[in-house]
Amino acid sequence: MDRRNVTGLNGRIHEALLNSHTGFLIDVACDATRYTVVKPYALFDPALLTGAPATCTGCRTILDAAPGAPRHPADIARECADILLADADTRGYPPALDDEGLRLALARIAPGTGHLRPLFERLARGVYDPQNSYRTQPLYALIREHLADTLTERALKIPANTPKVLVRYLRYTGGELQAPVGAGDRLTCDGLASGHWPRGTVTAVENSGILVDFHDGYPPRRYRRHEVPRCFAFKVDRAPYTNTGACRPTRGASSRTP
Ligand SMILES: [Zn+2]
Incomplete structure (x- = not known):
């Protein structure tokens, strides 16, 4: 996530939090929403970015860390995101990134978060606004971005000395990258022609190609290097690493291994 200063619609300068891959304006640091900078249904104009210091009093209080000032929302969101990711790693699945998935995860782990419990419970309650059913808790967007x-950093990092094979990786909040394939990655087959999009786990990457296990009872299938971008639509995610550096098998893989 990028933090840059932007000029708002009323001329005040706020600190904005932006998607680092697409430049989308997610929110501003103070309580004024993103609509203090962009009009509804309008695109954010990058010409509004400025190098001048923030003049909005709300943003200034947070940035100067004045006594009694609220913490920076991006810092709170990062702390929540780290806890959610650690929880998802112990379960062996990637964290849910949509609003409802985030809400369920926050509600489930709130009792075990110690001093952060009131924050997690507030986030899990969400926002009730009968006048505007689309209004959501603003921290959700920041947590999702973190x-x-x-997950992108993790997808781009593979074990050392792995032969270079690239495949498409799509970030949930926008942006497309070419990610290297490593053992433990989950890939989705391109099913545009067949309508069938099976997912498999990469078991080995060699100079000649890769081995993918589809957990269907058959041995892993071999794909030659030039076939990979054609056969696989994108990389889903990378299994979390354990402390020993070994890749933890996904739940589906471990339960079906003969
Ligand atoms: Zn502001």
Whole structure:
């Protein structure tokens, strides 16, 4: 996530939090929403970015860390995102990134978060606004962006000395990259022609190609290097690493291994 200063519609300068891959304006640091900078249904104009210091009093209080000032929302979101990711890693699945998935995860782990419990419970309650059913808790977007950043970093990091094979990786909050394939990655087959999009786990990457296990009872299938971008639509995610550096098998893989 990028933090840059932007000029708002009323001329005040706020600190904005932006998607680092697409430049989408997610929110501003103070309580004024993103609509203090962009009009509804309008695109954010990058010409509004400025190098001048923030003049909005709300943003200034947070940035100067004055006594009694609220913490920076991006810092709170990062802390929540780290806890959510650690929880998802112990379960062996990637974290849910949509609003409802986030809400369920926050509600489930709130009792075990110690001093953060009131915050997690508030986030899990969400916002009730009968006048505007689309209004959501603003921290959700920031938490989602931190999670997407961490998952992208993880997807781009593979074990050392792995032969270079690239495949498409799509960030949840926008942006497309070419990610290297490593053992433990989950890939989705391109099913545009067949309508069938099976997912498999990469078991080995060699100079000649890769081995993919589809957990269907058959041995892993071999794909030659030039076939990979054609056969696989994108990389879903990378299994979390354990402390020993070994890749933890996904739940589906471990339960079906003969
Ligand atoms: Zn502001």
